[in-house]
Amino acid sequence: MKKFLSLLIISVLLVSVVYAKDKGKKAKEEKSESTAAAQAPSAVSAAYGDVMAGEKRFRVDCFACHGINGTGDGYAASSFNPPPINFRDPKVMNMKENSHLFNVIKNGGTKVLSRETFMPSFGRGYNDLDIWDVIAYLRSLHIKIDNFFPNAAYFIAKDYRIAALGKERIEKVIKEKITEDEETVTVYTIFRSDKPHIGGAEYIPQDPNKMDVLKKPLKLGYLVFFNVKSLGNIQVGIAFDPSGKIIKILPSDISQAGATGKYLSPFSGQGKRGKYEIFKLKGVPDKILLELYKNYLIALEASFVYEKEEKDRTWMEEE
Ligand code: HEC
Known part of the structure; x- marks a missing residue:
């Protein structure tokens, strides 16, 4: 009825x-x-x-x-x-x-x-x-790529499943199992332009004809969104540059920024590819620290899968 x-x-x-x-x-x-x-x-x-x-x-x-x-x-x-x-x-x-x-x-x-x-x-x-x-x-209604990367001109997005080896690596550092759900994430890859660009960051669909603006030297970094249980299950975006350094972590719902700022902002500037050591941050409760660190490592691993794919792309020959 x-x-x-x-x-x-x-x-x-x-x-x-x-x-x-x-x-x-x-x-x-x-x-x-x-x-x-x-x-x-x-x-x-x-x-x-x-x-x-x-x-x-x-x-x-x-x-x-x-x-x-x-x-x-x-x-x-x-x-x-x-x-x-x-x-x-x-x-x-x-x-x-x-x-x-x-x-x-x-x-x-x-x-x-x-x-x-x-x-x-x-x-x-x-x-x-x-x-x-x-x-x-x-x-x-939604937070934009530009909120994380003010110089962004173009971006792409795709789901990547982290490699088995990467998964093992993370589990070893955080001493916790990665569930199957957690293995696959949507990776946004963000680029600047070498020409003047207006109108904010522009989405480039997976279309080979359009992808030639996405050159590796112009890559600003990556962005992955996670639901964070220890923060009341709010969604946050973790943005990092190609060296693995965290640029920004922001809540998707910007009205949450006040409440979460003191836990999220200490992450900026942390992180490096190849370094597997939990961050030492003052004022961030262990539970939140560990969960965000885990999410960061998953995002980083997923970006490696992207990079592998990037290598195979023809436009990479221009390097
Ligand atoms: C009678 C119900 C109904 C109304 C009224 C309605 N929508 Fe929708 N809309 C839907 C449903 C159901 C879907 C999901 C369709 C699907 O994914 O198969 C949808 C999907 C969409 C999408 C596509 C999103 C995507 O997944 O790609 C957009 C955009 C959208 N609606 C905008 C609007 C806007 C703007 C209005 C008002 C001007 C509106 N809708 C009014 C039911 C409605």
Whole structure:
């Protein structure tokens, strides 16, 4: 019964969302849905979207399914499979291209994600600028690569499973087993540009044609996100440079920065490749220290797997 009710709510929502806004907006409407992808929305368009206007739309048209906070737990969310993602999770959101978000919102989930979904298309009620406003709002919900690497121009992201040997190495230092879940992490690899770059750090999908801007000498470092149990299970991002030195550890939810700052900031400047010795930090409780040190080592090991792959790439020959 509950399921039926929520499905009913969804249907009503869908109908109202898709049709009610139509009136009087026809003039603004872009006609060809199928060319949306070809219109190549750029990173810059999202940067100029109006966050406040986007939030207003979100609170009317999206919250029921995506949650009032964008965390994917709206009252209708439990009836979806897969459920909507958490727009506040930087691990997931930083690797969603603006053009992808644009196309899903404009053309609907089923068309773009190639599966049956309840994600409606807003292309009839929203013009392109409206969509960029909403995307600007979604982007305001999560911490960005730029927060860790202010000079970042490009980045890539991929899941890597640490090598068996690396796993052993970590277990030996921390005297604790690494679980299977912990073995695989999403590694963000960040690059600066040797040319002027505007519009903030830009995601480069795993597309060989686009990867030539990702040259090894321009690499700024790596970023990996972890849920930290000893800090109340909040998510933190650990950023380190290619030598293994920690640049920054920040909570994904920046409102937590005050509460966690005194535990996280002592990590900056620590760490070095090839050195396996637990950090000596004043004022950081052992439990937190050990867990973050373990996460750092896992991140470091995962970056080695990335580097192995990097070596195999053709553009590496330019070195
Ligand atoms: C009727 C429920 C519903 C409404 C209303 C809705 N969404 Fe969704 N949305 C979903 C579901 C369910 C998914 C997950 C689809 C999937 O992954 O198969 C989704 C996925 C998305 C995605 C794709 C994320 C990804 O995983 O790539 C974006 C972006 C999005 N929604 C934005 C919005 C915005 C912006 C609004 C309001 C303007 C909105 N949605 C309104 C249900 C909804």
